[in-house]
Amino acid sequence: MKLKLFALFFVTMSMCFAQEDLKEREKQAAFDPAYTSFSRKKPAYVTLKDGTKIEADIKGVTYKKGQITGLKLIQEGKKIEISAADIANLYMAPSGLDKLSKQSNYFSDATKWGKTDASKHLNKGYTMYTNQKVSLKNKKDEAEYLMQVVNPKFSRVIQVFSDPFAKETSGIGVGSLKLAGGIAKSYYIKKGDEKVLWLSKKDFDDYFASLFMDNNKFKAKYADHKFKWSLLGVYVLDYTEFSMEDLKNSK
Template sequence: MKIKALFLLASLLGANTFAQKVKYTDEEEKIMETYFFDAQFPGSSKKKVSTIILKDGSVHKGYYENIKSKKSQIYSISIKDSATKKPMTFDAENVSELYLYKSGFGKAVMVSKYMTNIRNYQTKKLGDITSKEYVRFVNQSASLKNKQEDQEFLMQLINPEFDQIISVYNDPRANQTNGFAAVGPVQLGGGILKSYYVKKGEKILWLEKSDFDDNYDFLFGDNPEFMAKYPKKSVDWGYFSFLVMKYTEMSAQ
């Protein structure tokens, strides 16, 4: 009985620790608000060679021609072979990874989006947005918006540097939080993406801002140290990229 009582007490204390609110310094909050994910896919270049890696291990290089998508998620990619100039089309179900080079116009669009929101100056670095030449897509079987039958798509992986436990994929149709006009087209506040596709273990889900609290334990609850330092009641959806990165870092220790 004593052992059971002690176990119950420990459980209650642990739950209470996770429920307590943590106060962060201004500097800590500034870091937590930083956006560590890659930027959304801006458009592909037809002048640079892209790479397709099939599930059988074969590699195909060619110039981007066209993509077919469902709710902006890729289910087919067409290229012109860089050596033979022969047109080739690959269905997502046969592709393991895809690397598309960004177009010059796409980069210009990214810069324009960056410049029109003051919040970006505080949470993102323009160099990080434009420096990567290619965008990486990975085959995933997902239910679009958790409503449709699972289908294989080539989804943009936006945390390639820290995807060891949690993989985050771009939702091309994600809405953004609202801000208000400051000067002309420049917006003050808002601009935070409100949804992503997130995979942990074998489970992949469409994660919305409104469902963040409900899925917090699933995403991070298996790391008590992380949960004590970043309890659900102390964090915000705007910290999501930081939280995924920090959770990965703390879980590897």
């Protein structure tokens, strides 16, 4: 009897530790909140495709289906309009109200890749956008947009972009996909040099293998795992770490 009780206690404690480890992993893999507004009090940092760097105040932003198509800037008193097709990347501060409303859903991620050119902007609360050629919802003709990267600190292998019009699950979400009101049901994802994919919760099963199961370490870890949409951030972080380890060991 004592042996059975000890075994039950051991299993229970193991499950508790596993759940705590997963919670910590979810915090590390948390996506940035999706921001839909910008600060007029802080400058934006723009890098054009030709390498030109611009620091300027934002006058306005143009959108299509929630994705940025152009910027209106003021630099040294002069108005500048730039198309998203001419921009490589953008760092823009969200408005104070927008940032405050979503702060409770934000977890600091684990920076494992050392300092990057983006660090100084990201560490100051700026949001990262990169130029992407995308077919919106995999249905529209491809066009270039500036899309918010929601996993900027672990995006070397797989980039995850906000879908501003994503529907959300009901209730209070937990984990890496938490947004105000629930869990986002769709994101845009780019793996390596592949085309950007609009990935929805209902299609996750169809794309899981092509996104993650080509890495042997990931495959071994999740061989018997029933994957969950709410753990997308954890999968991306794990896949990134395994891929970086493989790259390091191959050198």
